[in-house]
Amino acid sequence: MDFDFLPKLPKSNLDDRRFSDLVEECILRIPRYCPEWTNHNPSDPGITLVEMFAWLTDQMLMRFNQVPRRNYVAFLELLGIRLQPPAPAWCELTFYLTRSQPEPIVIPYATEVATLRTETQQAIIFSTDRELTIGNPKIRHLLTGLIPENRPQNLSDRTPIDGNWQNLQETILFEQSSPDNCFYLILTEDDPANPIEGNVIALNFRGEAARTTGINPDNPPLRWEAWNGINWQSTILRVPEDDKTKGFSFDRLEQQGAKPVVDGADVVLHLPQQCPIADFGTEYQGRWIRCVYIHPQELQPTYSTSPSIIGLTVRSIGGAVNASECIRNENELLGVSDGKPGQSFQLQGKPVLERKEDEYIQVKPINGEPEKWIEVPDFADSGPNDPHYTIDSQTGIIQFGPLIREPSQLQFTTQQRSQIQPTGTIVQRDAREMRNLAMIQPSVLDGAIALERQYGKVPPPGAEISIVAYRTGGGLRGNVQAEKLIIPKTGIPYVKSVINYKPASGGTDAESLEQAVIRVPQLLRTRKSAVTPEDFENVAKQASRTVARAHCITDAARTTPGLVQLLIVPEAERLDLSKGMNPDRDFVLDSQLETKIMEYMKSRKPLGVQVKLQEPEYVGVSVRTEVIIEPRSNNIRAQEQIRFQLLTALYHFLNPLTGGTEENGWPLGRPAYPSDIVALCQKIPGVRYLGIVELFELRKYGSEWFREEPPQAMIHPGSLGLICSWADEENSQLRSGHTIEFYD
Numbered sequence: 001m002d003f004d005f006l007p008k009l010p011k012s013n014l015d016d017r018r019f020s021d022l023v024e025e026c027i028l029r030i031p032r033y034c035p036e037w038t039n040h041n042p043s044d045p046g047i048t049l050v051e052m053f054a055w056l057t058d059q060m061l062m063r064f065n066q067v068p069r070r071n072y073v074a075f076l077e078l079l080g081i082r083l084q085p086p087a088p089a090w091c092e093l094t095f096y097l098t099r100s101q102p103e104p105i106v107i108p109y110a111t112e113v114a115t116l117r118t119e120t121q122q123a124i125i126f127s128t129d130r131e132l133t134i135g136n137p138k139i140r141h142l143l144t145g146l147i148p149e150n151r152p153q154n155l156s157d158r159t160p161i162d163g164n165w166q167n168l169q170e171t172i173l174f175e176q177s178s179p180d181n182c183f184y185l186i187l188t189e190d191d192p193a194n195p196i197e198g199n200v201i202a203l204n205f206r207g208e209a210a211r212t213t214g215i216n217p218d219n220p221p222l223r224w225e226a227w228n229g230i231n232w233q234s235t236i237l238r239v240p241e242d243d244k245t246k247g248f249s250f251d252r253l254e255q256q257g258a259k260p261v262v263d264g265a266d267v268v269l270h271l272p273q274q275c276p277i278a279d280f281g282t283e284y285q286g287r288w289i290r291c292v293y294i295h296p297q298e299l300q301p302t303y304s305t306s307p308s309i310i311g312l313t314v315r316s317i318g319g320a321v322n323a324s325e326c327i328r329n330e331n332e333l334l335g336v337s338d339g340k341p342g343q344s345f346q347l348q349g350k351p352v353l354e355r356k357e358d359e360y361i362q363v364k365p366i367n368g369e370p371e372k373w374i375e376v377p378d379f380a381d382s383g384p385n386d387p388h389y390t391i392d393s394q395t396g397i398i399q400f401g402p403l404i405r406e407p408s409q410l411q412f413t414t415q416q417r418s419q420i421q422p423t424g425t426i427v428q429r430d431a432r433e434m435r436n437l438a439m440i441q442p443s444v445l446d447g448a449i450a451l452e453r454q455y456g457k458v459p460p461p462g463a464e465i466s467i468v469a470y471r472t473g474g475g476l477r478g479n480v481q482a483e484k485l486i487i488p489k490t491g492i493p494y495v496k497s498v499i500n501y502k503p504a505s506g507g508t509d510a511e512s513l514e515q516a517v518i519r520v521p522q523l524l525r526t527r528k529s530a531v532t533p534e535d536f537e538n539v540a541k542q543a544s545r546t547v548a549r550a551h552c553i554t555d556a557a558r559t560t561p562g563l564v565q566l567l568i569v570p571e572a573e574r575l576d577l578s579k580g581m582n583p584d585r586d587f588v589l590d591s592q593l594e595t596k597i598m599e600y601m602k603s604r605k606p607l608g609v610q611v612k613l614q615e616p617e618y619v620g621v622s623v624r625t626e627v628i629i630e631p632r633s634n635n636i637r638a639q640e641q642i643r644f645q646l647l648t649a650l651y652h653f654l655n656p657l658t659g660g661t662e663e664n665g666w667p668l669g670r671p672a673y674p675s676d677i678v679a680l681c682q683k684i685p686g687v688r689y690l691g692i693v694e695l696f697e698l699r700k701y702g703s704e705w706f707r708e709e710p711p712q713a714m715i716h717p718g719s720l721g722l723i724c725s726w727a728d729e730e731n732s733q734l735r736s737g738h739t740i741e742f743y744d
Contacts, residue, residue: 007082007392009073010513015061022054073513076520080378083516085351085393086474087545088324089507091500093126093485094200094270097134098496100315104194105494107132107321110328112489113498115480124478126485126504127328127471132321135194137201137314139165141186141284144175148182148225148292150232150703151280155184165312173248177306179221179295186286187314188277196287198273200318205245206264206311214304220247221296221303223730227288228272230590234730235270236289238501242268248307264311270320297732323485323500325478325507326353326471334398337363339461341403341454349472350396351510359471361389361398364464379455388456394510398467401456478507506545506571530605536564540613543600546571546593548657551616551668555719564609567616567668567720568597569656577658578644580651580726580737583618583700587656587724619717620698621654621672621725622707624739625681626691633686634744642686643740650738653680654725666723671716691743698736705734 017025027050030037040047095107109131117123143155158171174181185203189196215221220243225232237243245267246252250260258265269289279285296302327349334345355375364370373387379401382388390399459465485500530536533552540550549569553559570593572586581587594613601611633642652658653676659666674693681690694711705728717723727737 007077007080008395008397009077009081009083009516017058017061019051019054019058022057023051026050026054072517076516079520079524081516081520081523082392083394083513084511085353086510087506087508088326088353088471088474089476089478089480089504090129090322090324091126091480091485091502091504092273092320093128093323093498093500094318094320095132095134095492095498096200096318096496097316097494099494100202100317101134101494102136104136104191105134105492107134107319107492107495111492112327113323113485114487114489115484116487123487124325124480124485125327125473125489126323126325126478126500129322129324132198132319133194133196134199134316134319135196136190137187137196137199137316138190139185139312139314140188140286141184142171142312143184143186143284144173145182145184146175147180148232148290152184152288152290153280153282155282155284158183168310168312170308170310172306172308173291174293174303174306177293177303179293179302181306182290182292184288184290185314186284186288188286196316197271197275198320199271199316200268200320201271202266202268202315202317204264204266204311204313204315205248205309206262207245207248207250207260207307207309215247215249215301217246217249217251219300220249221294221300222247223292223294224267224269225290225292226269226272226275227278228274229276229278230274230588231584232290233272236272237267238270244268248309261310264313268317273320273322294730295733324353324471324473325475325480325504326473328469328471329467330469332467332470334361334465334467337459337461337463337465339458341401341458343400343459345398345465347391347396347398347467347470349470350394351472351474352391352393352396353471353474354393355391355470359469360467362466362468363387363459364466365460366462368463376456382456384454385457400459401454404453404455474507475509476507478504480504530564530601533564536566536601536605536611539601539604540566540568540597543597544593547597548572549665553720558720562609563612564605565612565614568593568613569616569665569722572657577648577652577655579729581655581657581724582726582728583615583620583724587615587618589613589615616656616668617718617721618656618700618724619715619721620705620707620736621715621723622696622698622736622738623650623654623677623725624692624694624696624711624741625677626693626741626743627681628688628691628743630686630688631744638686639742642684643742645684646681646687646740647738649680649684650677651725651727654723656722656724659723668722669717669719670723671714672723673714696735698734705731705736707735 027040027047030040037046042048042051093113097105107128109128111128112125113128114123114125140159142158143152144158145152145155147154156175160168173183187196187201218240222243223234224237225234226236227233244253244265246265250265253260253265271287271289275287277285277287280288293303329349332348334347337343360375361373362370363373371387373389375391376382376388378390379388382401384401386401388401391397392399480500480503482501482503483499485504486498488495488498530539533554536552537550541547547568548571551567553565553567559565568589570587570589572581597613598611605611627642627646629639629642633639652663653660654672655666657665660670672695674695677693677695678690681687695713695715696711697708697715698705699708700706715723725736725738728734
């Protein structure tokens with residue numbers, strides 16, 4: 001029996017031999033078992049018998065191929081198991097304008113940008129996930145502080161009284177000209193409807209050339225940061241070359257024909273896409289950015305006097321927005337309804353990505369207004385008046401509700417038994433169940449009485465069925481490298497160029513049947529409901545693909561009745577195994593992800609149970625080791641290659657996502673031992689053996705990380721801790737990276 005309304009899964013043959021294969025195999029065996037038989041022509045009676053038995057065997061194989069694997073797949077279909085569609089890769093696209101404009105420039109939603117098409121590779125297309133507005137920023141306040149507080153409070157106001165930012169009195173930027181001094185710029189926009197979040201801004205500073213002395217203009221001890229609603233993001237100055245002021249020294253500008261007092265110099269900053277308006281409890285409200293005078297590195301010159309400026313302006317020259325590897329199709333006509341139950345329609349594009357709010361089916365009856373229909377995973381809870389439909393993301397088939405017929409005797413017996421518990425107690429049914437039972441109507445089919453039930457509403461005859469929008473794409477092919485998305489598919493006024501500065505990530509291929517079979521036992525055990533600790537972990541990971549790991553706290557000393565505590569490790573935006581992964585940057589549980597998990601769990605947890613999400617306690621490990629190398633590797637080039645391999649292996653091993661001996665993330669609560677490092681490093685070609693292996697622990701107290709001295713025999717993160725490692729280039733005094741010393 002075949003059910004058209006069930007999902008269709010690929011089925012494989014247990015034995016793919018055909019009639020011709022069987023005949024050929026038998027003939028090849030004749031010389032071995034019957035060497036006197038030499039006539040193998042089709043006219044020979046023996047060959048006729050061989051062909052007859054091959055035909056019978058072929059018929060048996062045809063039936064054999066239908067069991068047991070096909071039965072297992074059929075059971076999966078009855079359970080409603082669908083193969084998960086591919087996930088699209090995503091990245092951040094940065095659009096640049098030809099020049100700043102007096103009016104806001106809008107980059108429309110679903111703007112397409114592609115890679116360069118070659119003779120061997122098709123172009124890979126990305127579409128923007130939202131509308132981007134490149135607005136007109138304004139400077140509201142200039143403030144200075146002695147230290148870079150996480151929530152600034154102790155500030156000195158340097159805002160001009162007359163609001164004339166182009167002609168300031170000489171204004172110093174660092175009050176005491178000492179490390180940790182900083183200054184803040186608070187920005188706003190002309191129109192709140194055109195926010196400047198994600199904009200690329202150019203701050204134009206005017207000052208006197210060579211006003212500040214003592215620093216190296218090509219390596220000033222400065223760090224630019226922006227408040228993203230959670231912490232101060234320090235990647236807004238993309239490359240040092242974007243600071244044309246050379247650390248506010250305005251060095252070499254006059255040699256290039258520019259006048260720093262008149263024309264000034266730009267500092268190009270990339271504002272975060274999440275850059276909310278804040279006030280930190282002060283009277284200053286807006287979008288905050290700051291420049292911090294950091295502690296100099298070894299042999300790095302410092303400021304002898306504070307830099308000063310006499311003018312300051314700001315303008316937007318571009319903007320950044322997230323984009324996914326997909327193509328958006330809109331207003332596709334699927335067909336006309338014939339008024340029969342169980343209709344299906346085929347989308348032109350497939351596979352279909354996860355639907356958004358504005359992506360749905362629309363049914364327009366004859367002489368009627370279009371109606372919005374609702375997608376459901378199955379028709380189990382659908383009544384005859386519910387406008388429901390299903391979409392198979394893999395095949396792109398849209399299915400409307402079927403009509404099911406059942407014998408009346410079986411139906412009535414089932415109803416009667418379902419209302420009586422084993423003890424004989426009558427079960428009270430709610431209004432929806434009674435309404436669903438009332439939907440069953442008797443009918444006559446081939447002289448026998450049968451009951452009919454319609455699952456889901458049937459589109460009326462003659463109604464036009466269309467889909468408002470849907471997206472196709474996804475897969476590993478979308479994980480393109482940095483600076484490859486450079487071709488706009490449509491022209492946008494005033495837009496000069498577009499680029500992705502970071503590689504795309506997150507693209508995965510569609511789920512295979514083997515992968516679906518593996519997850520079915522887990523699905524049967526939980527059925528998407530959270531009861532046991534493992535259930536809560538599974539449901540949290542199902543809430544979003546950005547959840548890499550979830551751990552439920554089961555320690556009796558740390559648990560509270562009625563409260564489930566989950567440790568969440570988010571999926572990192574980028575996986576940099578050459579410098580490690582900083583927990584403050586790569587594993588932050590932001591409010592958006594937390595809200596998504598809590599909303600998903602709301603209907604999947606027991607009533608009265610509270611869920612609390614938190615981050616694990618990350619503990620950093622810094623390794624110092626002496627490596628004795630093979631004689632053939634005793635040269636600078638080989639040593640640098642071995643050093644790179646060792647660092648990559650260490651950052652890969654001491655990592656919450658890729659670490660551990662099984663390479664699926666460092667186990668929660670597992671200590672790190674020097675023997676782990678010895679076993680790891682001895683696998684690197686060119687390493688003869690290791691001398692001293694020292695482990696240094698890094699702990700976070702408040703908002704700062706500290707390195708513990710002296711080295712320890714092992715690093716124990718605690719029962720709720722996770723080992724990680726990274727090289728903090730912005731804070732060289734922390735010494736969080738690994739140190740490798742070579743000996744021959």
